[in-house]
Structures are given as C-alpha cells and as structure tokens.
Amino acid sequence: MSLAKKIISGDRRALARVLTLVENGDAHSKDILAELHPYGGKAHFVGVTGAPGVGKSSLVNFLAQSLRVLGDTVGVLAVDPSSPFGSGAILGDRVRMADLTGDDGIYIRSMASRGAVGGLAYATGAAADVLDAAGFNYVIIETVGVGQSGVEISNHVHTTIVLVASGAGDDVQAIKSGILETADILVVNKADLPGAEHVLADMRSNVVMNPSPAPSDHHAKSKQFDGSDLAWRVPLLSTVARSGDGVDLLIKSLLQHWEYLENSAEIDNRRRTRIRAILESLLRNRLYTRFMEDISRKQFDALLESIVLRDIDPYSAAARLIEEKYKASCLDKA
C-alpha cells in the first residue's frame, strides 16, 4: 500500500512519516501530495495566533477537546521558531496540550519554522493539506506568534483566531502589528488576571466598533445579489485558557463563522486565497532554487565581487543575471 493510501486508511505512523518528508522537501513528497490532493478540501482550517506566551497552546488544548465532544476529529500543527543561530529548535507546545493524549481522534505535530518568517514554516500549508486528506474535520494551526504572523496565517486558514492578553503591553503591540485586522474572532485571554477589563475595553474601541476591517482580497466581504449584507461581525470574547473558561462561547463563534463562510460563499474566496498563497510560494521558492542551480557559480561570485568593488550595483547585477539566463534559455529552445 502506498504511503498516501495508508494515511487515508488512518495509519498514524504513515501520516507522521509523510509530514517529515513534506517538511524536508523530500523528493517523494511531491508524488505523495499529488496522490492525497483529491481527498482534501473538507476540513475547516483554523489559525490561532498572538504573541508568544499569550496562551495559544493552552487554548488549543481546550478547543480540541470541545470539538471532540461534538464528535469531530482534530489535527493540530504547532509551529515554534527555529534558532536564528542554527538549524535547531525547541518545540514546546505539547507541554500545554497534555490533556489531548490517548485519543485517536487527535493528532498533534510540532513544526519548527526552519528559517521562514511570518509565523509559519514553508511546509505548514502542505502539512495542513495532508491532515485534511487524512480526514481530520478540523486542522488547527498554532503560529510562532511574532511580528506580523497573523497576516500570513490568515492566508492559510478559513478562520483566524487572534489572541491578546492582559499585561505586558501585549494589546498595544497587537494593535500596532496589524494582526487585529486579520481576526475573524478576537479573544482576550488571561481574563482571570488584573487588567483584563482594560484590554477588553481597548479591543472594543479598536476593533469591534469598526465592523468592516480594512478591505483586502482576503477580507472583502461577500454580498449576495439580493443585496442582503452578510458581513461578519468580529466577535470579541474573553477566555481563561488555563481553565477553559469561555471556550464554549469561542466554539460557538467558530461554528457560526463556518456557517457564515458557507452561506456567503466567502468559503470559496478563502479556499482560493489559500491555494493562491501556496501556489505562489511554491513558484517563488522553486524558481529561485532552480535559477540558482542554473546560473554559473563563478559568474555569481564574480558579480558579487564587482558589487563589493562598486563596479556594479546589486540592482543592475540582478537584472543582468536574469536577462542573461533568460536569453540563454531562449537560445536553448532555438
């Protein structure tokens, strides 16, 4: 049986193996992903983002349990940063997800960002596709949680949950970073701590008072031809991810958001946005890799040297490399 068939038949070891191959960009992964593709397209992809320590993993722990109670299966991809000084990483999200063990309907995979910026690893999209094909009803992606991570995650999921917490100026940071605008559901976590009320009020005035976030491809709200406005109003919730308080309302909002996506045909927009993001990033990476393989190392190094000597500038050098390569490939064909 092929690895893909094994995954579809529920073999967890095959699933784990394939996720490694996908992560490593192994030569076999392309064929496996191709074989899995027809089986995908059913899962609800959910992103959980927010600053490090805000409580993402703790919240996923309760989200997944609640979804299981509803009878759904859940795959989790938890991304943590790779060390900037090497290939190593400490992937610690499972620490907060201990309640999820011993259940065949849950699969948790830790991923290192491996040099990618934006809160995900390059392979996270493909890994989510694998979990989708494996039949999980929900695929939850926990981001690294730095900088603009929220912006990238929203291109990869159907529902983006943005977490902020009270204390440590987290909310101000969140407002500045622009991740609030990508939220489909906004959650103030650590509601048990002092200052939560303040953060809630802050969020209320910054986001909820403004029900149509800055339009973008992704968030352009669908309107039906009969003119009924199906705009989604971003709910503002508060949770205690340590105890699970408030998670029931979060689940309710999550289900409502899916309903909204399906009823407004927005789900198609988001599926397209997601596929486009994956396709574009594949092309970008593949073309670059191939280009670098194709051009002569000597020529590249010589140009580099010329730039250092200020004989040529990097912009003209790049243009020259591309032009020459392009001409060469035209000659090949002639």
Place this chain on the structure above:
Amino acid sequence: MGKHPIRVLIAKLGLDGHDRGAKIIARSLRDAGMEVVYTGLRQTPAMIAEAALHEDVNVVGISILSGAHNTLLPTLMDKLREQNLAHIPVIVGGIVPDCDVNTLMDAGVSAVFGPGTLTSDIVTSIANVIESDLQD
C-alpha cells in the same frame, strides 16, 4: 537529499517535578542543530509513545529521577513496541543505580547517563546513536 535536522523527543517520565536537567539537555541539543520536541513534566509511558509516534522522532530521550525506572522504562519500551516504534533508540538520563543499568539495557534502552555526565557527552552520544541507527 540535503541534511535535515534530527528530531528528538525529550520527556520527563514519572512523577518527580524536576525538569531543570531535561531543559538543559533540550537546549544543548537545540544548539547542536537538533529539533527537540519537549513534552514537559509527569509523562506516562503511553503519552511518550504517542508523542514519539505523532512527531516521527529519530530518538527518545527520557529524564527520570523518581526511582521508578525499573517499572516505568520497560513499560515505555512495551508501549513503543505497541506503536510499532521499537526501532526508535531510547536513551535515559537521571539517577539510575549501577545495578539497574543492565536491567534497563536488557529492556532495550540504548544508553543510560548518570547525574555526573557532561551535557556535551550526551549530545555526542545521541548523535552517534542516530548515526548508527540511520546506517542500519
């Protein structure tokens, strides 16, 4: 195929509440270029075997200080076998009296490190264990 990071699971087996040593090892392994899945305190053999399965790790590193190693580690080896993961090398760090080391090795553990071991030796040994494992 390029060189990809080795994936290691570091887990605290049993009920003792000290994870300082485990965290130091985790950081050293990260600095040596490995991806370390750290699962935290109070892990049962079943939890560790499941994490090893999900995470497709190349090696499992167990920290145990509780004294219950003679019962917990053979159980862990059983759980790994149940998951068809008997091929994953298991190394153990912690307080294990000399007289128990052979028992653990008989149960299938690849190496046991006592409290005095240099972190760098543990890192080297993990790299070696995996190296020989990959050559099989």
